Amino acid sequence: MARPMKQLPQSNNPLVAFARDLQALRKQAGNPPLAMMAEHSGMSTATLSNAHAGKKLPTWATVNGYVLACGGDPESWSARWESLRLAAAGLPGDLCREALRRWERTGTFTPPHAADEGELRELLKTLLDFNGLSHRTLAQQAPGYSHVTYGAVLRGARPLKAKILYQILIGCGVHSIRSQEAWFHLLSSFSWREGVEGGKLLARMDQPLRYAGDIDMKMLKTVLERLERGRGLFAADIVSYDSTNALRTAYEDMLALLLNSLQRSHTQLPRKLGYVFNQVVGELRNSSIPNPAAIAALVPLAMPFHPRLRTRVVMALKNAGELLRRADNGELSLRGESGLRLPLPPLAPFQRTAPTAS
Structure with missing residues (x-):
């Protein structure tokens, strides 16, 4: 028998309401044990339990796995989760919210106006919050600098250089060249020299290194x-x-x-x-x-x-x-008639070329 879920307080808090609806979805699915949900979702039981605790917004991967394990449609939860994430990031205004929404839709993230370098740093911190990244995780995803360096730059204890800005953008998933150009243009309004350095960084990047992004x-x-x-x-x-x-x-x-x-x-x-x-x-x-x-x-x-x-x-x-x-491996008991295997679309061997300087 599944352990009873913790009763959530009667509150209008959107995060609590989100957790309450996750609990309701689980009840509609017959209240499956967390161990079974973990097996079906690939998440740990502790992660799934925290998802409906109402204390912290779960990651999208967790929501996706939780909903699928309960037989629900993750897409129907997507817009609501996104709104909660925008709110949780403590965004500085409607322009930043709209920029992040547009990034989700199009892959292009043009930063809103910043009056000075301090506001630019706040935008970058918001970007980290939006992606749920700590300084350590950022250093893992963008290993050009240590988490100590990233923390010092975002606090204003060290100058915001073009190379560091580039690594932060890459670590946060801002891969669009158009987006990166817009961030460097914003940096150049406070530091002309670093804006020029940013332009040089992008100029050295050969077109094939600008990622795929052409999927139907x-x-x-x-x-x-x-x-x-x-x-x-x-x-x-x-x-x-x-x-x-x-x-x-x-x-x-x-x-x-x-x-x-x-x-x-x-x-x-x-x-x-x-x-x-x-x-x-x-x-x-x-x-x-x-x-x-x-x-x-x-x-x-x-x-x-x-x-x-x-x-x-x-x-x-x-x-x-x-x-x-x-x-x-014969670990599943299959029943019914065998269907036809469809052929895999042709793939040519990958040819690796010498990397260019970047």
């Missing part, structure tokens, strides 16, 4: 729905040859879509990621399931401008891959 989003969302729907059948214990083949086809279609996008962009991957790319392609050609860590390393390069959707894609591929591995 309509097709990607269609394949993602097939992936999540196929996994939902497994969660409901509807495991047949046909459902397994449908899940495998969606899994392969998603990877083909992502890898072909990278291939068309001629992105110059570092040696390690070039090896990972070829490894994933080879495993797909051999009808084996690639390592989820390898997939997770490539997805951000294929779709850098859609952070929340990227989270769903990585989780869906990870969960589907695990189920398919179990099916291939």
Whole structure:
């Protein structure tokens, strides 16, 4: 029997109301145990429990996993979660809110006006809050500087240099060249010299290094729905040859879509990621399931401008891959007639070229 959920206070607080509705969704699903939800979502029981505690806004990955584990539609929770995240980030005004909303939709993040360098730093801190990043996490995602340096710069204890601004933007997922140009233009209004340095940074970046971002989003969302729907059948214990083949086809279609996008962009991957790319392609050609860590390393390069959707894609591929591995190993009891395997779209070997200076 599932442990009873903690009763939330009767409050108009939007965060508490969000947690209360998550609890209601779980009750509608028959109050499944957290251990079962953890198995279906890939999240820990503690993370899922905190999600409906009403004390802190859960990450989108957590909300996505929680809702899917309860048989719900994550997209119906997306706009509400985004509003809560905007509020939780303590945004300085409507212009910043609109800029962040536009970034979510288009991948372009033009910063609102800042009167001085102090306000620019506040915008950058808001960007970190919006992405749920600590200084340590930022240093992991943008290893050009230590977390101590990032903290000192954002506090104003050290000057905001163009190279540091660039690393902060990359760490926060602002990959659009147009967006980066706008941030450097804003920096140049306070420091002409650093604005020039920012322009030099972008000028040295060769076009193939400017990321892919050319995925057909309509097709990607269609394949993602097939992936999540196929996994939902497994969660409901509807495991047949046909459902397994449908899940495998969606899994392969998603990877083909992502890898072909990278291939068309001629992105110059570092040696390690070039090896990972070829490894994933080879495993797909051999009808084996690639390592989820390898997939997770490539997805951000294929779709850098859609952070929340990227989270769903990585989780869906990870969960589907695990189920398919179990099916291939004979760990699942399949019933029904065998369906037809659809051929994987052709992928040429990835050719790594010498990286350019950046």
